[in-house]
Structure formats: structure tokens, C-alpha cells
Amino acid sequence: MFGDFTTFDLTVGPDAVPIHGVRGGDGPPVLLLHGFPQAHAMWAPVAEELARDHTVVCTDLRGYGESGRPESGDDHAGYSFRAMAADQVEVMSRLGFDGFAVAGHDRGARVTHRMLLDHPERVTRAALLDILPTAYVYGHVDRALATAYYHWFFFIQPADLPERLISADPVGYLHTLLGGWGSGLDAHPPQALAAYERAFADPAARHAMLEDYRAGASIDLEHDAAADGAGQRISVPTLVLWGGAGVVGANAESPLQVWRRAAVGPDLVTGRALPGAGHFLVDEQPDVVLGELRDFLRS
Template identity: 80%
Template sequence: MPGTDDFDAFDLTVGPPEELVVVHGVRGGEGPPVLLLHGFPQTHAMWGPLAADLARDHTVVATDLRGYGESGRPTDGENHAGYSFRAMAADQVDVMARLGFDSFAVVGHDRGARVTHRMLLDHPERVARAALLDILPTAYVYAHTDRALATAYYHWFLFIQPADLPERLIAGDPIGYLHSLLGGWGSGLDAHPPEALATYERAFADPAARHAMLEDYRAGASIDLEHDAASDVAGERIAAPTLVLWGERGVVGANSESPLEVWRRAAADPGLVTGEAVTGAGHFLVDEQPAATTAAVRAFLCG
């Protein structure tokens, strides 16, 4: 992870005996604990500058989600349950408990932010505060898809096709396709530090890793929506202070509703949710505008 040479790497086996998974991550710094969760198609390496800054006065843990980077790739499971946000959230809660933290802050980007949202609902006693970077709720996105969003989020609908059709299509030029993703959502490819980019390339070159990432999206269009619907019926809402950040030039900011208003409806108290657009950023705001993003996250965590 760029800028974090003094962080220590770890591999922890977590989960119930019938579905153990190894989670890879790094830890550094001292102070209140904060967990950093990456998105697609990245790994924990995306957090370099932000992690290094927070480690000045926090214990920072950054992990690879199951199926990503150097973490384990469990079986798909019925209805893609092996890659549900619920399963991913449980992994991360177990990791933090194994590291000695029963309560902690979470900062998630993209798919990692969706894991964070599920964690807020499934494990409210664990999450002291949370930051959600450049997403709207999964169920909201599917319910409000129009031509513009479907065009921008075309990969959501490609990736959920049955295996192994999208896998075979991507296999034709996996690194070229990875570069198109990283350089096509509001930023150029050069926004990503070379060291971090190399880790994404290593992971994406592995067919098993690519399949696992697609299973994440298949779960998002099936079992995750079932979990979201059940949570809604049960009246489960975000109960922790939550920061919402999005890229000024990205898809989330172009939504017909303010991201803040959408997320405030997902909270037990709308006053719990604050946030803003990050000026000059697209989807990869941590990479495109590291100083502004780090400042906003730091102010929230220390507020």
C-alpha cells in the first residue's frame, strides 16, 4: 500500500467452521480503530495516502474483501450467498474482533461502502461511525435505473449474467478491460499510483479472482436485494453518525436526488447523515483528490 511501509500485513481465518475464509489486510498506527474497505476493481492498496494520514492518530486496518486481492475466494453458495454483502460484513466484524476491536469506525468506497451499509444494519453495536464514499443504496440504484444510469453502470448488468459468459468475454483482454474501468469513471488511469495499479493488475489477471468479483455483483442483484427488502420491512435503519462523500463529476452526483437526501431516508435520524461532493473528483475520489478526501474523512472521524 503506497506510503504505508510501516504497516504490518496479516492473514486471518474468520467465519463459521462450515465456511471459513482467509482475509488479508494490513494494520498500522495507534489510536481509535478505523477499518478501510475498498471497492471494485481495487484492493486495500487504494487507501495509501489516506491510511498513512489517519495512522498518525488512529489504528488503521485495511483489508481485501473476500474474493478480492489476496483474500480467500469461497464457493459461490446458493443464490450467490458466498459473496453477499452480509457475508463480507461478517468477515470484517470478525477481523476487527480478532484484532481486539469490538467497536470501530468504517470508511468504505464503492463495493466496500455497500459492505459498510450492510454492517451498519447487521452489526449496529460494532460501528461507531461510518463514511460511505461514492455510492447510493443498492436497492435504490436498481429501483431508479434509467437510460443514463444504465449506460454509466453498464457493468452492473453485464456482470450479473450467468457464469461463465461475462468471464469469457473479459478473458479476451483482462488487463485492457481493467484499465478501461479504472480510467473511465471520471478519472484517467494515471490517477492511480503505479504501485497500487500493479496490485490491481495482479489480482485481475487471475481468472478465479475475476469470477469472484463478478459473483459480488451477482449477489448484489439477488440475495443482497432480498436482505435489503427484509431490513426495510423490519424497520432497520442506519443508527450511527454517517458521512456521505461523492465525486462532483461522477454518476452519484448526477442523480436526480441529492445523495444526502437519499441516505438521510435510510437513517433512523436524518441528522445523523452529513456530507458533500468532492470537487474535481469522479468515482475514484480517494485517488483523484486525495488531499480533499482525506481532509473530509479526518474531520468526520475526529469531530
């Protein structure tokens, strides 16, 4: 799926987590991070073209795809966005990049947000695809959001209740996720879909993904509150994109308004809705997303 890209596996962090990824192209570095329930394969439709004038790195987050699945700990810290962000910063250092751009979708965008707060000196610019800040989402739950994001509240139930229920038909359940939130299952290329199915068929992978959500409802909120109390804000140019037919844009506030409050200055944050796209906007409209990323990275 990635043409001339080379594959790598790097063991990073104090808990020695293997991170799987691919690298290709030449030029200014950009890191691409996937979301749930996907892996780095989601970036295949844009990575080769972006690699014409950038060094493109696509990785699997810890717990996802072919990366390692460490223990999470009683506080779920092993799957916090802080731990995931630190993984990716070390990966980029090991590849020789002290500064880099990063684009993340879904959970990968939440990792990107944490990276912007924990490692502001490393990120030159960032793109956040189809999310609102985690603390904002939990602080603005209404019936519509709870219905659309029911999985946020299902996945955070104590292990192993969600794991056991999903095990009845894991691939069938995966298909309902990939075909939801305004997108269709047929938006996902067959090779990428097969990669997601292989991972989701693994009980250890499913547990790791749920631990990501358990961390999101606990220790990640603690980290967010501490950052907010310390006055930490996004301090680099940031692009915000969301699916016009998805859930994020249905919020009472514009995603741009929300993210501009999260930055040191509103002019740092630009972006728009992609008409007709659902949550999986990279898969549905790869050419549009590629154009937006290229224009942003060159600006």
C-alpha cells in the same frame, strides 16, 4: 506502500475465508474498505497520515486482492454483503476491537451499509464514499444510469459468459474500468495499479468479483428488503462523499437526501460532493478525502 504497517492474514467465518490486510498506527480504530476492481492498496495515499492518530486497518474483501475466493453457492450468498460484513467484523474482533469506525468506497461502502444494519452495536461511525443504496440504484434505473453502470447488468449474466468475454483482454478491460466513471487511469498510483492488474489477471479473482455483483442483484436485494420491512436504519453518524464529476451526483436526487431517508434521523447523515473528482475520489483527491475523514472522525 504502507510504511510501518504490519501485514496480517486471518481465517474467518463458517466458510473459513482467509482475509488479507494491513494494520498501523495507534489510537481509535478505523477500518478502511475498498471497492471494485481494487484492493486495500487504494487506501495507501491516506492510511499513513490517518494512522498518526488512529489505528488504521485496511483489508481485501473476500474475493478481492489477496483474500480468499470461496465458493459462492447457487444463491451467490458466498459473496453477499452480509457475508463480507461478517468477515470484517470478525477481523476487527480478532484484532481486539469491539467497536470501530469504518469507511468504505464503492463495494466496500455497500459492505459498510450492510454492517450498519447487521452489526449496529459494533460501528461507532461510518463514511460511505461514492455510492447510493443498492436497492435505490436498481429501483431508479434510467438510460443514463444504465449506460454509466452497464457493468452491473453485464456482470450479473450467468457464468461463465461474462468471464469468457473478459478473458480476451482482462488487463485491458480493467484499465477501461479504472479509467472510467469520471476518473482517469493515471489517478491510480503505479504500485496500486500493479496490484489490481495482478489480481484481475487471475481468472478465479475475476469470477469472484463477478459473483459479488450477482449477489448484489439477488440475495443482497432480499436482505435489503427484509431490513427495510423490519424498519432497520442507519443509527450512527454517517459521512457521505461523492465525486462531483462522477455518476452518483448526477442522480435526480441529492445523495444526502437518499441517505438521510436510510437513517433513523436526517441529522445523522452529513457530506458533500468533491468538485472535480470522479468515482475514484480517494485516488484523485487523497488530501481532500483525508481532511474530510479526519474532521469526521474527530467530531
